[in-house]
Amino acid sequence: MSEKAPVVPDSGKPGNDLLRQITQGPGLVSVLGVIVALVIGGLLIAVTDEKVGETAGYLLAKPSAFFSEFWRAATESYVALFNGSIYNSTQGFKPFLETLTVSTPLICAGLGVAVAFRAGLFNIGAQGQIIIGSVLAAYIGFAWHLPIGLHLLLVIVFGLLGGAIWGGLVGLLKAKTGAHEVILTIMFNYVAVYLIDFLMNTQAFRRPGETNPISPILDSSAIFPAIPGSRLHLGFVMAVLLVLAVAWMFKRSTVGFEFRAVGHNPEAAQTAGINVARTTIIAMALAGALAGAAGVAQVAGTEKVLTGGIAGSLGFDAITVALLGRSTPWGTFFAGLLFGAFQAGAVNMQITTGTPIDIVSVVQSLIVLFIAAPPLVKAIFGMNRKKKRSSKLEPTKAGAK
Template identity: 80%
Template sequence: MSEQNVNVPQGTNDLFRKITQGPGLVSLLGVIVALVVGGLLIAATDERVIATAGYLFARPTDFFSALWNAGTQSYVALFNGSIYNSSQGFAPFLETLTVSTPLICAGLGVALAFRAGLFNIGAQGQIIIGATMAGYVGFTWNLPIVLHLLLVIIFGLLGGAIWGGLVGVLKARTGAHEVILTIMFNYVALYLLDFLMNTEAFRRPGGTNPISPVLDSSAVFPSLPDSRLHLGFLMAILLTVFVAWLLKRSTLGFELRAVGHNPAAAQTAGVNVARATILAMALAGALAGAAGVAQVAGTEKVLTAGIAGSLGFDAITVALLGRSTPWGTFFAGLLFGAFRAGAVNMQISTGTPIDIVLVVQSLIVLFIAAPPLVKAIFGLNKSKKKRAVRAETTKAGV
């Protein structure tokens, strides 16, 4: 046994340990477990499965065949509605990218705040204010095409930054908890938009419904032909690159991460914790504001009271799934965008309730938030213990 341990290169053991114990693999396994459990829930409500369960012991193959078909057909329909199908080609994938764009932007805002030790529950309000300012610039100002769109983006980011920065200021100056502040700011933003949508400045002329004029063609993101995918997705990619650079390569990013790990130690090392808190929330708000820009200037092209939907709360889930890393959040946004884009086709094709997608999303978060549970399911903890025993045995010369 000792000879086998000696012959295995240490680098190989280290690489294996990084792969099997790394957060990336654990997240992937958590998604797989959630999909399996979700498939079982789908099957449990399938009429064919229920019918064959009545004579399970007489003809078990009927039951297990129905069980397999119920789960797989739903996920095949989900894939066809979000990635590829024979009639539309990759058009569903373009829709997935469209739906993912605001999720990625808002998720980055939540993730950045998490890395700074702040719980930004206010992405919803920041999206609303960003969309409100961007939309107003878009349908009231008449400017050249490039300048107009640029100002729409700038004002959207500025609106989110102001809304998030106010929370940072109150947190830094008064010690108020950011969770309470951001939740309250969500309500303020929501009802402020409701009020504005019933004023002449925001309501479409001649109409009574709370909907704004359509944004000028010079103020919206260009879209691909025969698709809703717009250049806002490129903005999401650039913001992901920016956040990754900010956290890993910049002095400010180092300060934010230091404050997130230990504010007292960061203060002792010379970091201005109050300044870092304000900047973190302002940047997080700006990123969430970018999601509002993507909605109003990319997907919807009008401002409505429901412009944010549930994006702000979904962004928290996306950031958690991405483990608060920029690229992890990016791919988590793509995954949740695929769920959203394919859910309708899944319901139409198989009759599976669209709410099951929300259940699967919740299960994913549950398993991602509990790495020891995922490791226990796949026996990764046992492998770790075995390696520890072998290491001790080798040191003892047995």
């Protein structure tokens, strides 16, 4: 008789099961979801195109004209998107440098969300963690005047520390009181948003002689060096190093193993001797620190000043990036590059073809939809039917043996 593999007891929590299904499913489903979202986005562009509407009036008389215009409208927008984010004949690969610039905070914040996901936690608070990290980093950058090297190092350290404190507080409250991290992180987002609005109207943060809520420019010693002629700065190198560090942590360190064990089954992890409460606090603090790195990239790299809208929609885009990356470090990295390309090329797409820039947001939303519903993607590509057929054949093979 063949030995049966031991059965790992399930946590019995539908939320944990759903989180594992969405964030740790096969990467092929993510790729197929992106393809379907791009196809639907192309259809929406074509349907709303004026020339397509004109040729639709005589579709039966001249169908070739309709389908030709339909294909043109659906493809030229994506070509313009590519030209504005990767390469074009005029600027060469300079648009790709802009894509890397836009991707840098997305990768950092996405890593923060992904780390929490792997620990079984829904980190919806990257927005607040980015804000607090950027506040501390910016203050060190313009209020302290230090030598080159030390100044930028302290900006990075305090930015990560700010995010870690903001995320760690959520982990502490969850571990000690049992409060749900989704509610906590959402409320902490509101606190951070109103806190930065308050700070930007204080003498300590507002630029002297300025009526608008904007901080002084960070000292040159507190700013990431940039490639001449582009906005790409060494913050991108920081993002790559963080990806490498998180990848090493999950594969080689005890902390990474504990994160994965608690994320898979907290009850079993507790039985095995893992301190779930401590792991929860550490996971949220680390997630916050990574999101805080996104704030550092913004104030010390891209913007060089602090404003109330410094985080923009980065915190919520980071959730999408982590989902698309299946909560893996390198998956999050490439997902951040994809979304950075969308955002960097959207302006050129609108200028060149007249396609509304909002179509990029539509495509991103569709990607989230398909990633959050793997059975839908599998049904579209007939993957469920293949599984059913193979399962019917397995008993026959087993019987033959």
